[in-house]
Amino acid sequence: MRILGHLLWLSITLFLAMFAIVFATSNKTLITLYLWPFDSVLTAPVWLLILSSFIIGGLLSAILLWGQWLAIRAKLWRLEGRFNKLQAKTGKMTAEPATQHEHGQQDYGQQNEPAVSNQLTTARRLG
Numbered sequence: 233m234r235i236l237g238h239l240l241w242l243s244i245t246l247f248l249a250m251f252a253i254v255f256a257t258s259n260k261t262l263i264t265l266y267l268w269p270f271d272s273v274l275t276a277p278v279w280l281l282i283l284s285s286f287i288i289g290g291l292l293s294a295i296l297l298w299g300q301w302l303a304i305r306a307k308l309w310r311l312e313g314r315f316n317k318l319q320a321k322t323g324k325m326t327a328e329p330a331t332q333h334e335h336g337q338q339d340y341g342q343q344n345e346p347a348v349s350n351q352l353t354t355a356r357r358l359g
Contacts, residue, residue, distance in 0.1 A: 263275070263276060263277070
């Protein structure tokens with residue numbers, strides 16, 4: 233399946249390259265561009281201007297997508313840090329009741345129920 237994907241990608245790339253070559257060889261007309269607000273003039277073939285505009289547009293979109301990817305990765309890293317902190321906190325909470333039982337202490341919550349059951353219920357909701 234992976235080889236099929238590579239062949240498809242290669243065939244599309246070759247097709248686009250052939251299209252660009254045919255386009256470049258068939259459009260040799262010169263175009264004059266006036267670069268406002270400057271007083272300079274640029275004369276170039278049609279194919280060069282069109283293909284360069286596509287290349288510049290592709291590069292700009294790649295830069296924008298890279299910026300969005302970076303923002304998403306930063307958010308993911310922040311959320312992973314929060315998750316690891318909460319996981320460590322949960323590990324401490326589950327370890328505390330075991331040490332309290334070993335010492336013969338019983339911690340009661342607001343409704344005179346052992347606090348251990350409240351913590352276990354919270355752990356079940358998180359898990």
